[in-house]
Amino acid sequence: MAGESVNVDQWRTRIYRYRLLGGRCRECGRAFYPPLPKCPYCSSEDVEEVRLPRQGKLVSYTILYSVEEGARRESPVIVGLVDLGVARVVSEIVDAEPGTLKSGMAVEAVFRRLYEEGDEGVIVYGVKFRPAPENTS
Amino acid sequence: MDVGVSAAGLVKVDRHYSKSLYDLAGEAVDDALRDSGRNSIDYLVVSTVVSRALTPQLDIASYMASHLGLRRARVLSVEAGEASGLAALQAAFHLALGGNRVLVVGVDKLSDAPSHRVYRVLKHVYYRYSDGFHAIGHAAVAGLLARMYMERYGVSREVLAAWPVQMHMHAKSNPYAMLRFAVKPESVLKAMPVAEPLTLLDSFPLGDGAAALLVEPDGGMAGISAVESAVGPLSVAVADDPLRLEAVGEAWRRAAGDGAVVDVFEVHDSYTIFGLLILEELRLAERGKAAERVAEGDFTTGGSGPLVNPSGGLKARGHPVGATGVYMAAEVAMQLSGTFPGISVPEAKRGAAVSINGHGSSAYVALFTRRG
Numbered sequence: 001m002a003g004e005s006v007n008v009d010q011w012r013t014r015i016y017r018y019r020l021l022g023g024r025c026r027e028c029g030r031a032f033y034p035p036l037p038k039c040p041y042c043s044s045e046d047v048e049e050v051r052l053p054r055q056g057k058l059v060s061y062t063i064l065y066s067v068e069e070g071a072r073r074e075s076p077v078i079v080g081l082v083d084l085g086v087a088r089v090v091s092e093i094v095d096a097e098p099g100t101l102k103s104g105m106a107v108e109a110v111f112r113r114l115y116e117e118g119d120e121g122v123i124v125y126g127v128k129f130r131p132a133p134e135n136t137s
Numbered sequence: 138m139d140v141g142v143s144a145a146g147l148v149k150v151d152r153h154y155s156k157s158l159y160d161l162a163g164e165a166v167d168d169a170l171r172d173s174g175r176n177s178i179d180y181l182v183v184s185t186v187v188s189r190a191l192t193p194q195l196d197i198a199s200y201m202a203s204h205l206g207l208r209r210a211r212v213l214s215v216e217a218g219e220a221s222g223l224a225a226l227q228a229a230f231h232l233a234l235g236g237n238r239v240l241v242v243g244v245d246k247l248s249d250a251p252s253h254r255v256y257r258v259l260k261h262v263y264y265r266y267s268d269g270f271h272a273i274g275h276a277a278v279a280g281l282l283a284r285m286y287m288e289r290y291g292v293s294r295e296v297l298a299a300w301p302v303q304m305h306m307h308a309k310s311n312p313y314a315m316l317r318f319a320v321k322p323e324s325v326l327k328a329m330p331v332a333e334p335l336t337l338l339d340s341f342p343l344g345d346g347a348a349a350l351l352v353e354p355d356g357g358m359a360g361i362s363a364v365e366s367a368v369g370p371l372s373v374a375v376a377d378d379p380l381r382l383e384a385v386g387e388a389w390r391r392a393a394g395d396g397a398v399v400d401v402f403e404v405h406d407s408y409t410i411f412g413l414l415i416l417e418e419l420r421l422a423e424r425g426k427a428a429e430r431v432a433e434g435d436f437t438t439g440g441s442g443p444l445v446n447p448s449g450g451l452k453a454r455g456h457p458v459g460a461t462g463v464y465m466a467a468e469v470a471m472q473l474s475g476t477f478p479g480i481s482v483p484e485a486k487r488g489a490a491v492s493i494n495g496h497g498s499s500a501y502v503a504l505f506t507r508r509g
């Protein structure tokens with residue numbers, strides 16, 4: 001039962017999880033993630049859905065060892081705060097050796113498995129970030 | 138109307154395997170109500186968070202009333218994540234302003250399930266439709282804020298360790314604390330990493346606990362001058378500055394204005410970084426300087442600042458989530474009535490408890506005054 005409602009929840013949020021959609025406020029001009037019906041900065045209702053940039057900079061990161069059920073095969077997990085210029089997102093950072101990460105480095109969005117949910121092991125996908133190729137050149 | 142705390146009861150935070158949620162709550166209430174009757178209690182306000190998710194029970198406040206022999210009371214359950222205890226106190230404070238005698242009970246059990254199940258529940262303190270899509274656990278946001286803090290202000294990992302070292306030192310003399318032993322800065326650095334740069338010794342132990350407070354008009358143990366709260370950003374990603382706890386600042390202004398001088402604080406330090414950021418948001422330390430000032434001994438006995446977390450904080454007293462805010466409030470009330478059995482400020486006139494949920498999605502501030 002709980003599993004079913006979780007799956008509906010995942011279906012409802014799939015578009016913005018897949019495409020990295022955010023919101024932009026026509027009143028104060030700021031963008032944000034996730035999309036919300038009211039601006040989180042000025043509470044205006046005049047918001048539109050926008051595609052957020054897929055390139056950004058790593059503001060900060062952590063290597064998380066106490067990883068929850070459903071994502072433990074990837075343990076440890078790198079979690080970063082990514083600045084997309086117009087908005088910031090919290091995201092997992094993939095395809096990176098922890099030792100090579102640096103605050104300020106360029107990162108780009110990739111489509112990945114987020115986690116497995118429930119007894120049936122439904123796999124939920126969405127956007128994560130990885131170091132951009134320019135870091136290695 | 139003048140409202141105050143008239144009695145407080147605490148159970149030592151520990152792994153109480155043999156006791157149920159109701160048993161623990163009963164012990165705290167018995168401790169609080171030693172000298173007062175139960176029949177005249179108008180309201181029971183219950184705060185429990187993790188237990189409710191691990192061993193589901195709805196309408197828990199009414200079942201709690203039956204267990205506690207409080208069938209004549211009206212009941213209410215309050216949930217605000219990690220800040221639930223002070224949220225329950227906020228409800229109680231307003232009920233007491235209306236002339237009611239209110240018993241607040243915070244109780245939680247974190248040792249009844251394997252830790253990975255507890256952490257899965259605790260992940261829900263973060264917003265599930267953005268940060269919560271990812272495997273952020275409970276600690277990741279604290280870890281990335283700690284790194285950001287160290288890099289922005291040029292603070293070393295060794296200096297950050299001053300926080301847990303001081304919390305453990307305080308907890309040694311608190312009989313209700315879970316971790317009553319000293320730790321050295323180098324053991325903090327060498328402990329198992331939890332969310333780098335933070336280690337196991339930067340975070341709270343998983344324990345069970347219960348705390349009870351009787352709040353009523355003219356309560357004589359300590360006065361309550363305000364219980365305030367504020368809503369913060371839904372993620373560090375939408376905070377203007379992730380190293381500022383906006384909700385703490387706003388709740389503090391609502392509770393205290395700009396002028397309140399406080400002698401003793403109990404603040405929310407689920408992880409080292411949050412204890413430091415709260416001190417800075419309360420302007421007890423300049424931005425980037427809180428860790429240094431803790432290391433210099435400013436917030437312990439004989440320091441130049443107020444006494445901070447004489448209980449040992451979430452770090453060493455423990456963080457039985459739904460109970461934590463009620464512990465903080467009880468400890469501050471005990472400080473002001475001269476009955477706290479650990480490190481204390483003699484003749485303290487004002488005390489405050491400050492709680493947040495997660496990264497600061499909400500904040501609660503309770504301000505207490507000495508009687509007489």
Ligand SMILES: [Zn+2]
Pocket residue numbers: 025026027028029030039040041042043044
């Ligand atoms: Zn706006």
